[in-house]
Amino acid sequence: MSTLVLATDARQVARACDAVASGVLRDDDGLVLLVATLDPVPEVAPSPLDGDVGAGHDLAARAADAFARVLDLGALVAPQHPAAWDARDLAAGAPVLLDALAGVHRVVRCVAGPVPVLPLVLPDARTGLLGAHEVVADPHRLGAVPTPEQASAAHGRVLRTARRAPGAVRRRVERALRPWWERRVLARAGRDLAALRAQDDADGTPMLARAVAATPGWRRRR
Amino acid sequence: MPGRPDALLDVVVAVHDGARHLPTFVASARRNLAPGIRFVVVDDASSDETPQLLARAARELPLEVVRNPENRGVAASRNRALDAADARYVTFVDADDWCAPGHLPAMLSAVERTGAAMVRTDHVRVDGLRREAERAPWDGPRDVAFAAREGIGDAGGRALVDYPYLWAAAFDRERIEPRLLRFHEDLRTAADRPWFWRLHLADLTCAVVDSPGYFYRRSAGSGSLTQAGADRLLDFLLAYDRVLDLALADGDPAVERRALYGACRIVDFHVSRRHRLSRALQRRLLAGAAALLARGGDDAFEVAVQGAPAGGRRLLRGLRATGRAAGAA
Numbered sequence: 001m002s003t004l005v006l007a008t009d010a011r012q013v014a015r016a017c018d019a020v021a022s023g024v025l026r027d028d029d030g031l032v033l034l035v036a037t038l039d040p041v042p043e044v045a046p047s048p049l050d051g052d053v054g055a056g057h058d059l060a061a062r063a064a065d066a067f068a069r070v071l072d073l074g075a076l077v078a079p080q081h082p083a084a085w086d087a088r089d090l091a092a093g094a095p096v097l098l099d100a101l102a103g104v105h106r107v108v109r110c111v112a113g114p115v116p117v118l119p120l121v122l123p124d125a126r127t128g129l130l131g132a133h134e135v136v137a138d139p140h141r142l143g144a145v146p147t148p149e150q151a152s153a154a155h156g157r158v159l160r161t162a163r164r165a166p167g168a169v170r171r172r173v174e175r176a177l178r179p180w181w182e183r184r185v186l187a188r189a190g191r192d193l194a195a196l197r198a199q200d201d202a203d204g205t206p207m208l209a210r211a212v213a214a215t216p217g218w219r220r221r222r
Numbered sequence: 223m224p225g226r227p228d229a230l231l232d233v234v235v236a237v238h239d240g241a242r243h244l245p246t247f248v249a250s251a252r253r254n255l256a257p258g259i260r261f262v263v264v265d266d267a268s269s270d271e272t273p274q275l276l277a278r279a280a281r282e283l284p285l286e287v288v289r290n291p292e293n294r295g296v297a298a299s300r301n302r303a304l305d306a307a308d309a310r311y312v313t314f315v316d317a318d319d320w321c322a323p324g325h326l327p328a329m330l331s332a333v334e335r336t337g338a339a340m341v342r343t344d345h346v347r348v349d350g351l352r353r354e355a356e357r358a359p360w361d362g363p364r365d366v367a368f369a370a371r372e373g374i375g376d377a378g379g380r381a382l383v384d385y386p387y388l389w390a391a392a393f394d395r396e397r398i399e400p401r402l403l404r405f406h407e408d409l410r411t412a413a414d415r416p417w418f419w420r421l422h423l424a425d426l427t428c429a430v431v432d433s434p435g436y437f438y439r440r441s442a443g444s445g446s447l448t449q450a451g452a453d454r455l456l457d458f459l460l461a462y463d464r465v466l467d468l469a470l471a472d473g474d475p476a477v478e479r480r481a482l483y484g485a486c487r488i489v490d491f492h493v494s495r496r497h498r499l500s501r502a503l504q505r506r507l508l509a510g511a512a513a514l515l516a517r518g519g520d521d522a523f524e525v526a527v528q529g530a531p532a533g534g535r536r537l538l539r540g541l542r543a544t545g546r547a548a549g550a551a
C-alpha cells in the first residue's frame with residue numbers, strides 16, 4: 001500500500017521533492033509521484049517535470065531520486081485529457097491506469113483543490129494535503145466526497161437534462177408531423193426544380209449547381 | 223519535384239485569421255521536427271496577427287510562408303502550398319489542430335516503410351477538453367500496403383474512402399500523379415470528398431498505420447479554413463455530385479452503390495440538422511438533394527438507401543423520385 005503524490009506544475013513537483021527530503025512525506029511502502037498537466041493542450045505543453053523552478057534544479061532527476069516511481073497521468077490515459085475523462089472512457093483507458101496505480105491507499109495533493117479523475121480509479125483512497133511541516137490528513141475518501149468540480153458537473157447534468165426536454169417534445173412532434181412535412185418539402189423541391197428546368201440555361205450550368213446556388217427568384221416566391 | 227536535396231516531408235497548412243490557435247500550432251510543430259520535415263503555410267489573406275506570428279515562427283522553425291493577396295479559400299490555398307512543396311512526401315495539418323509529439327516523423331517513417339502511395343491513420347476528435355478517438359475504418363492488417371480501391375467497399379458501414387481526413391494521411395508524390403492531388407477550387411467545403419474518391423479509384427496502394435496522434439478540434443470558429451459557413455455548407459452536394467461522376471464513370475456496380483450510399487448518408491445527416499439553416503437554405507438543400515439523388519441506377523440506389531437510417535429512407539426515396547420527375551438525372 002503506497003502513497004501517491006499529485007503534482008500539476010513544476011512548483012508542486014519541487015515542493016513534493018522538498019517534502020520527501022525533509023521527511024514530511026514518507027511511506028515505508030513507497031511513494032509514487034503522479035504528474036498531471038492541466039493545460040488545455042497537454043500534448044504540446046511542457047511537463048511539470050521539465051519546468052524551470054530555479055537554476056541548477058533538474059526536477060526530473062530529483063523526482064526520480066525522491067520517489068519510488070514517477071508517473072505521467074497524461075501518458076497513462078492518452079489520448080484522453082488528464083483532467084477530463086470520465087466513466088465513459090474507463091473501458092478503454094482504465095486497465096493501464098489501474099495497473100499503474102495498483103496498491104495506492106492514500107493520495108496527497110500539493111495544493112488544495114480537486115483531484116482530477118482520480119476518484120474514478122481510486123475511490124477508496126484516503127486523501128491528504130501537503131502542508132509546510134506535515135501532511136494534513138483528510139478524513140474522507142477520494143470517491144466519497146464530490147469535489148466542487150464534480151458537484152458542479154452533476155448540477156450541470158441536471159440542467160442539461162432539463163434543457164433537453166423541450167428538444168424531446170419537439171422531436172416527438174416532428175416525428176408525428178413528418179409524413180405531412182415530407183409531402184410538403186418534396187412538392188416544393190419539385191416545383192423549384194421544374195422552375196429551374198424552365199429557366200434558360202444558356203451557359204450549360206447543371207441543374208444541381210443552379211439549385212444549390214442562391215437564385216434571386218426563389219426569395220421572391222417565398 | 224526539384225528542390226532541397228534533403229527534403230522528405232512537406233506539411234501543408236492553410237490558415238485564415240488563425241492567430242488564436244497559432245501558438246499551439248507552433249508548439250506542436252516544434253515537437254514534430256525531424257530532418258527533412260518542413261511546413262508550407264499558406265496565409266489566406268488573414269486580417270489578424272497571423273502574418274506576424276508566422277513570420278516569427280519562420281525564424282525558428284523550418285517553415286515556408288506563402289501569402290495570398292486576397293482570400294481564395296482552403297482548396298485554392300492547399301493547391302498553392304502543393305505548388306510550393308518540393309519534398310517527395312506530403313501531408314496536411316489544420317492550423318487549429320495539433321499533433322502529438324513525434325506524429326509527423328512517425329507518418330514519414332510509415333510512408334517510407336510501407337512503400338504505399340498513401341498512408342492513412344487514426345485521429346482524436348477534441349471538443350473542449352473531451353476527446354474521442356476515431357479509428358481509420360479498415361478491418362485488414364495495419365502497416366501493410368494494399369490496393370487503394372479496397373478502401374471503397376460496397377454500400378453500408380464505414381470505409382476508408384469516406385474517411386475524408388487529409389491530415390490523418392501522408393502521400394508519396396512520386397507514386398501519385400500531380401493532377402490527382404489537386405483540389406477543386408470551386409468547392410468551398412467538402413473538397414476532400416471527391417479528392418479521396420479520386421485517389422482510391424486510381425491504381426494506387428494504401429496502408430493504414432498507427433501513429434502517436436492527430437488532434438482534430440471540432441469547435442466552430444477556430445480559424446481553420448475547413449470550418450464551413452452556412453452558405454457554403456451546401457457545397458457538399460456539389461462535392462458528392464463529383465463523387466458520383468467518378469463512380470458512374472468507373473462502371474463498377476459496387477463503387478456506384480458506395481457512392482450513392484455516401485450521398486444518402488450525407489443528405490440524411492444535413493436534412494436531420496436542417497434547423498440550423500435559414501428557410502431559404504433549407505429549400506436549396508432539398509432541391510439540390512433531389513437533383514443529386516436522382517443520379518445512378520435504381521437497383522444501386524435501393525441498396526444504398528437501405529444503409530441509411532430508417533427514419534430518413536422515405537424522404538430519400540421521395541427526393542430521388544422528385545429529382546427524376548424534374549429531369550435532374
